Amino acid sequence: MKIIVGHMVPGMPWMSDGTLTPLQDSAVWQFRLPRILLAALTGAALALAGALLQAVVHNSLAEPYILGVSAGAGVGAVSFIVLGVGVSSLGIGASAFVGALIATAAVYLLARKNGRIAPQRLILAGVALGSLFSAITSYLTISTDAQNVFSIMFFLLGSVSAATMQSLALPVVALVGVGIFTALRARALNALLVGDDAASSLGINVNRLRTTVLIAAALLTGAVVAVSGGIGFVGLIIPHIARIIVGSDHRRMLPVAVLSGAVFLTTCDLLARTLAAPSEIPLGVLTALVGAPFFLWLLRRDRADSVGGGR
Amino acid sequence: MKVTVDHLDAHRGGRRVIKDVCLEVPTGAVLGLIGPNGSGKSTLLRALCGIDTPSGGTVRYDGIPIASLGRRQLAQRVAFMTQEHNEEFDMPVLELVLLGRIPHGKGFGRDSDADIAHAQRALDQVGARHLAQRSFSALSGGERQRVLFARALTQDTPVLVLDEPTNHLDIAHQLELLDLIRATNRTVMIALHDLNLAARSCDEIAVLADGSLVSHGSPEDVLGTELIRRVFTVESTAVTHPATGQPHFLFDVRTPRDEPQQSNALTTTPKGLSTP
Numbered sequence: 001m002k003i004i005v006g007h008m009v010p011g012m013p014w015m016s017d018g019t020l021t022p023l024q025d026s027a028v029w030q031f032r033l034p035r036i037l038l039a040a041l042t043g044a045a046l047a048l049a050g051a052l053l054q055a056v057v058h059n060s061l062a063e064p065y066i067l068g069v070s071a072g073a074g075v076g077a078v079s080f081i082v083l084g085v086g087v088s089s090l091g092i093g094a095s096a097f098v099g100a101l102i103a104t105a106a107v108y109l110l111a112r113k114n115g116r117i118a119p120q121r122l123i124l125a126g127v128a129l130g131s132l133f134s135a136i137t138s139y140l141t142i143s144t145d146a147q148n149v150f151s152i153m154f155f156l157l158g159s160v161s162a163a164t165m166q167s168l169a170l171p172v173v174a175l176v177g178v179g180i181f182t183a184l185r186a187r188a189l190n191a192l193l194v195g196d197d198a199a200s201s202l203g204i205n206v207n208r209l210r211t212t213v214l215i216a217a218a219l220l221t222g223a224v225v226a227v228s229g230g231i232g233f234v235g236l237i238i239p240h241i242a243r244i245i246v247g248s249d250h251r252r253m254l255p256v257a258v259l260s261g262a263v264f265l266t267t268c269d270l271l272a273r274t275l276a277a278p279s280e281i282p283l284g285v286l287t288a289l290v291g292a293p294f295f296l297w298l299l300r301r302d303r304a305d306s307v308g309g310g311r
Numbered sequence: 312m313k314v315t316v317d318h319l320d321a322h323r324g325g326r327r328v329i330k331d332v333c334l335e336v337p338t339g340a341v342l343g344l345i346g347p348n349g350s351g352k353s354t355l356l357r358a359l360c361g362i363d364t365p366s367g368g369t370v371r372y373d374g375i376p377i378a379s380l381g382r383r384q385l386a387q388r389v390a391f392m393t394q395e396h397n398e399e400f401d402m403p404v405l406e407l408v409l410l411g412r413i414p415h416g417k418g419f420g421r422d423s424d425a426d427i428a429h430a431q432r433a434l435d436q437v438g439a440r441h442l443a444q445r446s447f448s449a450l451s452g453g454e455r456q457r458v459l460f461a462r463a464l465t466q467d468t469p470v471l472v473l474d475e476p477t478n479h480l481d482i483a484h485q486l487e488l489l490d491l492i493r494a495t496n497r498t499v500m501i502a503l504h505d506l507n508l509a510a511r512s513c514d515e516i517a518v519l520a521d522g523s524l525v526s527h528g529s530p531e532d533v534l535g536t537e538l539i540r541r542v543f544t545v546e547s548t549a550v551t552h553p554a555t556g557q558p559h560f561l562f563d564v565r566t567p568r569d570e571p572q573q574s575n576a577l578t579t580t581p582k583g584l585s586t587p
Contacts, residue, residue, distance in 0.1 A: 060399045187417075191410050193402070195395030200362045202466070203386025203414040248400045251421070 030164070038163035039269040039283075040262035041171040042228045043238070047261025048175070049217040050235025051242065051254055052182060055189045056210045056217075057119035063235035064221040067126040070232075071133030072103020073225040077155045078137050082144045092155060093167065093226040100222030103129060108214065117210050158231035158284030160269055167227050174223035178216045179258070185209065186250040193248060231284045233291025234261055312373050312388065312469035312498050313338050314359065320367030321351075321358045328354045329365070330522040336515065338469075341492065341499040343513030343530075345506060347543055351522040352502040353474055359500055360391040360472040372470060386414035390466035392459055392473045398448055404458050405430060405443040411465030433464040437491055453484035460491065473501040477508070507559055510534055518542055531558065 046064060053062040064070065076099020077092045107129055111122035141152050182189070188209055191199040196206050221235075242257035265283075268290065272281045314336040321329035328351045336342045344352050357363040359370055361377045369376045372388050380388070390411070411433070412426040434440045437457040442450065447458065456476055463471055473492065477485040485505070489512040492499055503509040509516060510530040518526040518533060520542045526533045539547045545562050552559045 055400075058397055058399070187410075187413055190402075190406075191413055193397060193400040194407070194410065195393060195397060197357075197362055197391065197393045198395050198410070200382075201360060201386060201389075201391035201393065202410060203381075203383040205382055243400075247406070248402055249406060 034163040034165050034168060035160050035269065036266055037168055038160040038171070038228060039266045041168065041175060042160060042224045042231060043234055043261035043263070043265025043268075044258045045171055045175045045178075045220045045224045045261070046231065046234040046265075047238035047242070047257045048178065048182070048254065049220040051239035051250075051257045052178075052189075052213050052217045052220075053235070054239055055192055055250065056213050057122055058193075058195075059119065059123065060240065061236070062123065063233070064217065065130070065230075065232055065235070066123055067107050067218065067221070068103045068128075068130035068133060069100045069107075069126075069218055069221045070225050070230045071130040071137070072106075073097070073100040073222060074137045074156055074230060075099045075133045075140075076102070077226075077229075078140045078152050081148050081151050081155075082140050090167075092151075093170075096155070096229075097170070097222050097226035099133075100218065100225055103133060104215070104218035104222065108211075108218075116207055117214070122214075154282070155229040156284070157282035158229035158287075159272075159280075159282055160228050160265075161273075161280065163227070170223045171227055174220050175258075178220045181216055182213070182250075182254060185213070186254060189213070189250045190248070229284065231265070231287055233287045233295070234265055237291050237294050238264060314470060314498055314500070315371040315374070316359065316368070317371070318368035319355070319358060319365050319370065321354050321363065321365045323354050327366075328522050329358065331368070332519075332522075332524045334517060334524060334527060336498055336500060338498055339496055340514045341501065341512065342515045342517055343509035344500060344502045344517050344519060345504070345509055346519035350519045352519055354522075355519065356391075356472050356474050356500060356502055360389045360470070361385045362391060383414050386466065386468075388468050389470040389472060390463040390468045392463040392471070392476055394459070394474070394478065396447065396455070401446050401448045403443070404434070404439070404445050404447055404450070407447050407458060408433060408443075408462045408465050411462045411467075414466060429467065430461070430465050433461040434458075436464060437461045452479040453481070456480060456484070456488055457491075460488065464495065469497055471495065471497050471499045471501075473499065475502050475504065477503065477505070506534060506539070510559075511555075511557065534558065534560070536560070 049064045050062070053064060053067070054060050073096040077096040079099075080092050080095035107122065107125045108117070110125040110129070111117050113121065137152075137156070141149060144152070188199070188204045191202045191204055192206065192209065199206050199209075224231075238261045239253070239257050242253045242260055246252040246256050265287070268286050269283055272283050272286045275281060314334075316332055316334040319329055319332040320327065332355060334342075344355065346352050354363070358365040361370070361380075364378070369378065371377070377385055377388075405427075408430040409422050409426060412422065412429060416423070416426065431440065431443070434443055437460055439454065439457045439461060442454060442458060447455065450458065456479075460473075460476065463473070471492070476488055476492070480488065485508060489508065492501065493512060501513070503513075513530060515528065516526075516530050516533040517524060518538065525542060526538060536547045536549055539545055539560065539562075548561045548563060549558050550561060551557070
């Protein structure tokens with residue numbers, strides 16, 4: 001804490017009086033702080049992307065990964081590692097981002113018919129392309145040198161441990177940009193939850209809203225996947241929790257989802273770091289360990305509700 | 312607000328579903344749209360309220376072609392009552408009704424007191440104020456229709472378009488909803504299946520068969536055993552209602568070449584069958 005304040009505010013005594021070793025200083029400022037910030041940003045961004053996708057495809061089981069975006073990012077990153085000029089994290093990030101964008105564009109074009117985006121087709125295209133990309137990734141992984149396999153697995157399983165202050169820039173820009181963009185459309189998204197016709201009759205250009213929100217969610221996912229790798233289930237669980245807490249009105253639900261996402265992933269990262277110390281559990285593994293049972297519980301609960309609470 | 316329809320053509324799935332329909336609905340009138348399943352009622356209504364763009368012809372509200380209006384401007388003039396509901400994302404009734412204020416407000420920020428007052432007035436009007444905090448999914452069919460109608464009222468438009476709003480309702484709720492609709496003093500276009508109900512509740516009747524308008528006028532002028540035989544292929548008997556003195560139709564024998572499904576759909580109130 002002292003160290004963070006010391007970096008922010010010039011002239012704090014403890015920065016120069018020798019009570020802190022340079023090692024402590026760099027451990028916090030260069031490793032811990034960016035790591036925590038990246039975990040928070042990633043959680044917030046994935047939660048927001050998940051909430052947006054669920055609204056535009058009318059399906060509460062949608063999440064960023066269903067679009068095949070993460071699989072596309074995986075192909076990008078793995079290609080870079082395999083063909084690699086060397087293992088630079090910046091290069092991996094950039095190629096993952098490009099892969100994510102290509103995947104999004106492909107899914108988007110496949111899901112389009114007569115100028116309209118059909119939610120069902122979008123999910124199917126995303127799942128199919130996701131499998132294709134995963135297959136390519138797997139092939140690249142087994143056909144490459146053994147030394148590369150570790151970096152590949154590390155990326156695919158997701159981690160925020162490689163965070164630096166520079167690597168935060170892309171997720172910050174994406175989160176702020178998309179955050180403002182969606183805040184202005186929160187009411188329109190509420191109408192979209194009811195249905196396309198209802199939203200149209202309320203004066204909303206449904207197709208344009210769906211397209212722009214989809215692009216926004218893909219950018220957000222691409223930006224964090226490029227930095228943190230494949231972290232699943234955050235985009236699925238957090239919006240549900242937010243809805244349970246404040247209901248489905250996006251004006252309240254989106255901010256809550258963003259905050260809960262940040263808290264959730266920071267906590268997961270803390271556990272990933274400490275549970276099996278000194279070794280580290282990949283973050284993607286931990287979120288899946290928490291996420292999968294939650295998902296199944298949700299499924300059971302929904303069914304119980306529709307039987308018990310039916311009209 | 313007067314609605315004028317000129318030579319309207321609409322396609323659905325590559326097929327011409329609405330053929331050269333011309334129609335005029337005076338301000339404040341309730342127009343009942345009747346016709347067999349698949350005759351194009353829904354398609355026509357969707358074109359009338361601008362949800363779908365027609366492939367030919369124009370729809371005018373007080374002389375202004377709706378194609379020249381922005382979506383928001385259009386939503387301030389016409390409300391479309393849909394049966395849509397997504398069970399996955401539940402909402403409290405008041406929130407659902409408040410969606411009707413979207414065309415009048417900004418995209419963000421809290422609902423204003425005026426918006427909430429609008430919504431509560433609409434809920435009062437349909438007798439559903441006590442449902443305001445309930446979850447929509449937990450309502451009965453009759454309550455749902457009333458709430459959806461309240462949302463259409465909250466949109467505060469001079470024109471209302473309703474696609475079979477009496478579906479799934481028992482007879483008491485059907486009559487109640489139609490009386491609510493009549494009492495709004497707006498220009499209403501409504502698709503109905505029950506001919507006697509349409510005759511009782513509408514100022515004008517328009518009959519659609521295979522996408523063409525075959526008759527339009529007052530219920531007394533339009534509805535008759537000959538038209539019912541021709542359009543619905545059902546034999547009927549006209550009697551005078553002993554209490555109201557209005558004509559009333561009894562449906563009895565199918566014409567020989569009739570498909571059983573169609574006449575069933577008419578003699579019993581259809582459930583879940585909607586025109587494509």
